[in-house]
Amino acid sequence: MKSLLRALLVLCALSLSSCRQSAQPTPTPDPDIQLEWLRDDAPLHVGMDALVFLLKNGRAEPIRGAVIEVRGDMTHAGMVPVNSKAEGGTEDGRYVVPFQWTMGGDWIVTVRATLPDGRIAQRRYEVQVRTP
Numbered sequence: 001m002k003s004l005l006r007a008l009l010v011l012c013a014l015s016l017s018s019c020r021q022s023a024q025p026t027p028t029p030d031p032d033i034q035l036e037w038l039r040d041d042a043p044l045h046v047g048m049d050a051l052v053f054l055l056k057n058g059r060a061e062p063i064r065g066a067v068i069e070v071r072g073d074m075t076h077a078g079m080v081p082v083n084s085k086a087e088g089g090t091e092d093g094r095y096v097v098p099f100q101w102t103m104g105g106d107w108i109v110t111v112r113a114t115l116p117d118g119r120i121a122q123r124r125y126e127v128q129v130r131t132p
């Protein structure tokens with residue numbers, strides 16, 4: 001019985017490592033893609049929000065059909081990251097991502113756009129969120 005357990009554990013470990021190896025490498029962000037968080041000077045507040053991103057190509061033409069993924073991490077330990085995304089976009093290249101600010105304080109927002117052709121763009125913002 002013990003040896004069976006051990007064999008199972010070895011199998012699990014093997015499948016985990018092979019899984020890690022087959023994971024796709026992260027593509028390098030494309031400098032020709034413009035990804036911008038459109039926000040005014042109004043402070044961010046705890047609660048539900050809608051983050052608007054603008055996606056354009058190197059000729060400043062709007063890009064549709066992409067996926068925009070947003071990840072929010074607080075700068076202190078012990079927080080569950082907040083993930084959200086939007087797909088498709090509007091004619092003028094805007095993507096509205098629903099996003100829940102779960103706590104007031106300092107956040108790092110990582111935004112990644114994956115285009116229909118697989119190219120990606122990534123940006124990082126440091127923002128402060130106020131407690132209402």
Ligand SMILES: [Cu+2]
Pocket residue numbers: 074076079103105
């Ligand atoms: Cu926090």
